[in-house]
Amino acid sequence: MTTSQRAFLFFLHVFLLTLFPFNTASSARIEAEALLRWTGIRCNTIGSVSQIDLSDASLSGTIENLDFNSFPNLTTLNLNGNNFSGLIPSGIGSLSRLVFLDLSNNLLEGSIPPEIGNLTEIQYISLHNNNLAGEIPYQIGNFRKVEYLDFGSNFLETPDWSRIPSFPLLKHLSFYNNELHLGFPGFISGCLNLTFLDLSVNHLMGPVPESLLNNLVKLEHLNLTANSFEGPLSANLTKLSKLKDLRLANNFFTGYILDSISLISDLRILELFNNSFQGNIPASLGQLRSLERLDLRMNSLNSTIPYEIGQCTNLSYLALAQNLITGSLPLSLSNLTNLHELGLSDNSLSGEISPYFLSNWTKLTSLQIQNNSFTGELPSEIGKLTNLSYLYLCKNAFSGSIPPVIGNLRNLLRLDLSINHFSGEIPPTIGNLTKLLILQLFSNNLTGTIPPVIGDLLSLEVLDLSTNHLSGQLPESISTLGNLSNLSVLQLNSNKLSGTIPASICNLSFLEYLLLSNNTLEGSIPECLGNFSNALKLLHLKANHLQGLIPSGFTEGCALQSLNLNGNQLEGTLPQSLVHCQNLEVFDLGNNKIQDSFPFWAETLPQLQVLVLKSNRFHGAINPSKAAKLTFPTLQIFDISYNEFTGPLPTLYLKNLKGMINVKENTSEPGYWNSGYRESTTIIVKGLERQLERILKTLTTIDLSSNFFHGNIPSSIGGLNSLRYLNFSHNRLTGGIPPSLGDIPALESLDLSSNLLAGEIPWQLTRLTFLEVLNLSMNHLIGPIPQGGQFLTFDKSSYIGNPELCGNPILKKCEDDKKRQPALSALPEEVDGYVILDGMKWQVVLMGYGCGAVVGIILGLFLF
Incomplete structure (x- = not known):
């Protein structure tokens, strides 16, 4: 009989007892005889059930209808590790003799019934890892004999702590991962026998009470991680001299790390990461000879690494990342022969990596020293770290070649040597790293060809060799069927690769990112790239020598988010099947030879944020359908410059660009589109061509320049209050400059040059306080130039x-100034200025001064 069958019979028996309770001795004997045959059921000397242990029995259903009155002598109830759901029944309070209760790791929900306070004999109670909610019932204060209390990993809320007294025998208390708010639970400071306290992952705030530090001198484990505790660490912390595990990470602690922390001599784990500690790393930490885990990352520590840290020879985990640490690595760190993980990333460390370190750190599984200023060549001793799974050396200044012994690290899962000065060829031994998931060597000075052995890395998911000097053709081993079948990112852009894009690349059916831009690839784009995978999110082939047509087979379910074919020699028309790519955010076809009318079908793409069609042969008028209710709802970069568009400006589009209205900025952490995957987009910003490595989500631009648009500038464009850059230059626009342009407070660049605009410059433009570039040249504007605001910063070239x-x-x-001019005899020396009388110069007036101004004016008319 299986465990599930026995459990079913047990609950069937309980159900029958509920319907037909027996109180006779014979019934008790029958009960005992039946239950004793089942694993997990124990009876006492009088034949009544005393223990039920059905833990990890894969049971499901509810316990709401159980009649606990049928088990008056039950002392142990263990249902841990099943799939029970529903409520905890209030009848559980009838188990007055219960000593051990474990309902953890189930799916129980609702509140904890207050009747649970009737379990006055309870010594061990765990409701850990359920879905219980509501306030913790204050009736738990009746647990006067409890030693172990774990309500962790639920959704329990703060009760009135003042109604819960201290527990005199309590040793283990966990409220981990709940919804507790406000200050520290007051009753805890009176639980004088506590050895284990875990309040982590809640919303508790304020300082750690001094009463806790003074009273709980038996504490061995204190975890307050991931709350909102604040203030400097109290010197009384060292009164907890028996602590072995101290975790205060992810709070708002400030000030300095206590030098006296070394008095907690048995400390094995010290986690203070993600706070606001500053100053030195205390050298006294070297006295904690039992320390196994030291995590000080994500603070503002600004010292060097003290030499004394090398005395903590039991350290297996050392994390000092994301601080302001300077200097070189002290040689004493080579004594840390038990290190498994070393994290020093995102600091200002410098110097070379000594071979002594690498010779002694043979137990390392993770070495992360990225984003520092380490220099020199990578010692060949790196090959001794054969246990490494993660090696991150990126964003440093390492030079020389990649040592061939890198191939000894056969347990590597992730290798990142990017953004350094490595040179030479990629060693063929890299093909030995058959467990590798991520290989990133981008932004170095690597030369030679891509070694075909990379095709042997069958587990590879990310291959990034971009921004090097690699030459030759794309190896067939990368793209042929069966090789690199797990590859999701292939980034080879910004090299010197030549040849064609093999059609076999479409065998990479899980590919999400394909970047081959900025090479010298030629030939056509394989037609299969249009529909070979519903996984492909990013296809960037820009700045090559590709010819022919754009693939046309984009099908339903297309996952493309970014398509960048800018800077090739592509011809033909745009495939309307791209309308199936409803996730498209970036669509850049600039600088090709496309001959087509405007792609009206693109106006319905709900996620489109960047549309660049510049420098092609698009033609015709842009007359969107007036019936269209949703046109470019998220567009923020609209560049169709240098084409042959005619007719009036597309007013309907310009007034409905919702992505340029009320754009909110996150000043603490600017957002970027995932369009580039570190690849740039070229736009005209403030009159200059700029490569944007990453595109800010708040960047908004309209560039319709160098076409044949005519008619007026619509005043409705003033409603685009988040527009930053506007360029209508080199068209045939007439009428005046709409004053509503002054209603775009974010505008930084305005170029209306080389048109047929007339009338005065609206004074409302002086309200544009962010305007840095203004070009109104080559028009028919008249009257005074507005004075004030940013207009005081523009020179006459505008x-x-x-x-x-x-x-x-x-x-x-201006005319008003003339009235204040001095007499002619007092004119300034500069007499060859601009026209004073309908195009006539001062010289003409002076010519007739002796014989009368009228004669001079007549002579001027003949001359001009």
């Missing part, structure tokens, strides 16, 4: 080619 403008910064004076 206005040239508008002969009827006057005022600063050009030399032509």
Whole structure:
């Protein structure tokens, strides 16, 4: 009979007892005889059930209907590790003799019934890892004999702590991972026998009470991680002299790490990460000879690594990452022969990595020293770290070649040597790393060809060799069927790769990111790239020599988020099947030879944020359907410059660009689109072509320049209050500059040059306090240049080619200024200024001064 069958019979028996309770001695004997045959059921000397242990029995259902009155002598109830759901029944309070209760690791929900306080004999109670909610019942204060209390990993809320007295015998208390708020639970400071206290992952706040530090001198384990505790560490912390495990991470502690912490001599685990500690790493930590785990990362520590840390020879985990630590690694760290994980990333450490370290750290499984300033060549002793799973050396200044002994690290899962100065060829021994999941060597000076043995790394998921000097063709071993079948990222952009893109690349059916940009690839784009995988999210082939047509077979379920084919020689029309790519965020086809009308089908793409069609041969008018209710709902970069578009500006589009209205900025952490996967997009910003390595989510630009648009600038464009860059230059626009442009407070660059605009410059533009670039040149603007605001910063180049403008910064004076001019005899020496009388110069007036101004004016008319 299986455990599940026995359990079923047991609960059937309980159910029958509930319906037909027997109180006779004979019934008790029958009960005992039946239950004793089942594993986990024990009876006492009088034949009544005393222990039920059905832990890890794969049971399910509820316990709500159990009649606990049928077990008056039950002392142990253990249902740990099953799948019971529903409520804890209030009848559980009838188990008045219960000493041991374990309902942990189930799916129980609802609140803890207050009747649980009737279990006055309880010594061990665990409700850990359920879905219990509501306030912790204050009736638990009746547990006067309890030694072990674990309500962790639920959704329990703060009760009135003042109604819960201290527990005189309690040794183990855990409220881990609940929804406790407010200050520290007051009753805890009176639990004088506590050895284990875990309040981590809650929302408790305020300082750690001094009463806890003074009273709980038997504590061996204190975990307050992931709360909102604050303030400096009290010197009384060292009164907890028996602590073996101290975890205060992920809070708001400030000040310095106590030098006196070394008085807690048996400390094995010290975790203070993600706080606001500053100053030195105490040298006294070297006295903690039992220390096995030291985690001080994510603080503001600004010292060197003290030499004394090397005396903690039992350390297996040392994490000092994300601080302000300087200097070189003290040679004493080579004494840490038990190190398994070393994390020093994101500091300002410098110097070379001594061979002595690598010779002694043979137990290392993780070495993370990225984003520092380490220099020199990588010692060949790196090959001795044969237990390594993670090796991160990126963002340093390592030089020389990658040592061939790297192939000895056959347990490596992740290897990142990117953003250094490694040179030479990729060693063929890298093919030995058959467990490798991630290989990143980008942004170095590597040369030669891509070794075909990379095709032997059958577990590889990410291969990034971009931004090097690699040459030759794409190895067939990477893309042929059966090789690298798990590959999701292939990034080879910014090298010197040549040849064609093999159609076999479509065998990589799990590929999500394919970046081959900035090479010298030629030929056509394989047609299969249009539909070979519903996994492909990013396809970047820009800045190559690709010809022919864009693949047309994009099908339903297309997952593309970014398509960048900029800077090739592609021809033909745009495939309308791209409308199936409803997740498309970036669509960049600039600088090709596409001949087509405007892709109206793209207006319905719900996620499209970047549309770049610049420098092609698009033509015709852009007349969106007036019936369209949703046009480019998320577009933030709209660049169709240098084409042959005609007709009026697409007013319907311009007034409905919701992605340029009320864009909210996160000033603490700017957001970026995942469009580039570290690849740039080229746009015209403030009159200059710029490569944007990453695109801010708040970047908004409209560039319709260098086309054949005519008509007026719509005043509705003033509603795009988050627009930063606007360029309508080199068209045939007429009418005036709409004053509503002054209603775009975020505008930084405005270029309306080389059009047929007339009228005065609206004074409302002086409200643009962020405007850095203004170009209104080569138009027919008249009247005074507005004075004030950012207009005081622009020179005359912003206005040239508008002969009827006057005022600063050009030399032509306005009519109001003329009235204040001195007599002609007192004119300044500069007499060859701009026109004063309908295009005539001061020289003409002076010519007729002797014979009358009228004669001079007539002569001027003949001359001009």
